[in-house]
Amino acid sequence: MTTFRSSHPCSACAIPLVALLSTAAGAAAGDPCTPGWNLSLGDPGADSGIVGSVIVHDDGSGPALYAGGSYTAIGGVRANRIAKFDGKTWSPLGTGLSNAECYALGSYDGNLYAAGYFDQAGGVSGTAKLARWNGTAWESLGANLALFSNQLWDLTTFDDGTGEALYITGNFTGIGNTAADYVARYDGESFSPLGGPIAGNVPLILFTSHVFDDGTGPALYVGGRFTSIDGVPASRIARWDGTAWSALGSGIAGSGVAVSIMTMTTFDDGTGPALYVGGQAFTSAGGQPANRVAKWDGTEWSNVGEGFAGGIVWKLVVHDDGDGEALYAFGTFTASGTTPVERMAKWNGTAWEPFGGGASGTVLDALVVPGAAGDDLVIAGQFTEIGGDAANRLAVWEGCGGPGVPGDLNGDGVVDGADLGILLAAWGGDDAAADLDGNGVVDGADLASLLADWS
Numbered sequence: 001m002t003t004f005r006s007s008h009p010c011s012a013c014a015i016p017l018v019a020l021l022s023t024a025a026g027a028a029a030g031d032p033c034t035p036g037w038n039l040s041l042g043d044p045g046a047d048s049g050i051v052g053s054v055i056v057h058d059d060g061s062g063p064a065l066y067a068g069g070s071y072t073a074i075g076g077v078r079a080n081r082i083a084k085f086d087g088k089t090w091s092p093l094g095t096g097l098s099n100a101e102c103y104a105l106g107s108y109d110g111n112l113y114a115a116g117y118f119d120q121a122g123g124v125s126g127t128a129k130l131a132r133w134n135g136t137a138w139e140s141l142g143a144n145l146a147l148f149s150n151q152l153w154d155l156t157t158f159d160d161g162t163g164e165a166l167y168i169t170g171n172f173t174g175i176g177n178t179a180a181d182y183v184a185r186y187d188g189e190s191f192s193p194l195g196g197p198i199a200g201n202v203p204l205i206l207f208t209s210h211v212f213d214d215g216t217g218p219a220l221y222v223g224g225r226f227t228s229i230d231g232v233p234a235s236r237i238a239r240w241d242g243t244a245w246s247a248l249g250s251g252i253a254g255s256g257v258a259v260s261i262m263t264m265t266t267f268d269d270g271t272g273p274a275l276y277v278g279g280q281a282f283t284s285a286g287g288q289p290a291n292r293v294a295k296w297d298g299t300e301w302s303n304v305g306e307g308f309a310g311g312i313v314w315k316l317v318v319h320d321d322g323d324g325e326a327l328y329a330f331g332t333f334t335a336s337g338t339t340p341v342e343r344m345a346k347w348n349g350t351a352w353e354p355f356g357g358g359a360s361g362t363v364l365d366a367l368v369v370p371g372a373a374g375d376d377l378v379i380a381g382q383f384t385e386i387g388g389d390a391a392n393r394l395a396v397w398e399g400c401g402g403p404g405v406p407g408d409l410n411g412d413g414v415v416d417g418a419d420l421g422i423l424l425a426a427w428g429g430d431d432a433a434a435d436l437d438g439n440g441v442v443d444g445a446d447l448a449s450l451l452a453d454w455s
Helices: 417-425 444-452
Strands: 036-038 051-058 063-069 082-085 090-092 102-108 111-116 130-133 151-159 164-175 178-186 191-193 198-200 206-213 218-224 226-229 237-240 245-247 252-254 260-268 273-280 282-285 293-296 301-303 313-320 325-331 344-347 352-354 363-371 374-381 394-398
Touching (some): 063 102, 063 111, 102 164, 151 218, 164 206, 164 218, 178 206, 206 273, 260 325, 273 282, 273 313, 282 301, 313 374, 325 374
Parallel strands (some): 051 374, 102 151, 151 206, 206 260, 313 363
Antiparallel strands (some): 036 394, 051 063, 218 237, 260 273, 273 293, 293 301, 325 344, 344 352, 363 374
């Protein structure tokens, strides 16, 4: 396999969290940059099992990367299935999660939420499958999900017009003493259902949720294995506008009980924002051929090239590595048509192409994080190699956009005296680059912002 690495000479160095993961892979103008892998998170990475979910959350001490999964150590630190990376070191969240897996992480009302198949968090009763970390301790939400068959898969924040809330999807029947099945709304104090019952193939599961605006306003979309929701025929995907459910045409279809949507994202390919879905075993969308990935433009379905010949698409994400925004897919697939794509692929507008040298095992999640010189892409899963190099379940693809730090006015990856000189030279004027707070004038507020970013 081809080896891909960041061109920066210190891609494994610990750095301030303002540039959470990367070390300025693409530095000053004229300095050549090649996007590549920063493997420090995967060396030694997680010791076993999976890293199933990654998120950036601020517990009050600053933004940090959190990773949930089934491991018992990460970054050389003992941590049971969930841990925090502050830009320098990993640390556990109390005693962590008791067993099994953490599949989803959510940030809501200042707290971190963990969801999955575990029986307990931090030894606190009533925390089976869903728990809240307040920055210092684990708390129960009173979800009452101890039943063996209960399992949670996704957490999404959404405001339906009555205030932002946390939306929970999975395969559960009843949560928090309510009749909410498979999908529920949590407002920080109590749970409530979204419409009526869901029907479809057994086992019924809602795997994913996503907020998308089709031109009529933001709405919550859910995907999984269902065929109807609240009495509305809807094949594996439906839209919740805060009041009622509706279908997306004839949805997706395929043969067997495994036909599912596992992931959704919003992407603009130049024709306007659209909803892209990926999943397992589906071969058509809206009656048109579509293999495991499809596009909904608000009116009709279409395929996304040849899609993937087999396997599961676990994650779709939009990332700009310096060449413009593109759609990326991750999962267990190994080919798009006759093109080999080892569990990772990039959509070039015409076809899916290999990305990053491939992964040795399943990729379950991907997260875009602001870096020192553009956006970084955190990859998580069950792999032990990325691009032919050792990387235990975590890796970072460093882009070449930038500058990623607002105070880095000359784009050299650091905020220092050179940037201060640029700001002072623009003092009192309306230079957009130096006007860091966007108020139309370069003044003391911009100076304070630059000093806060000082490297």
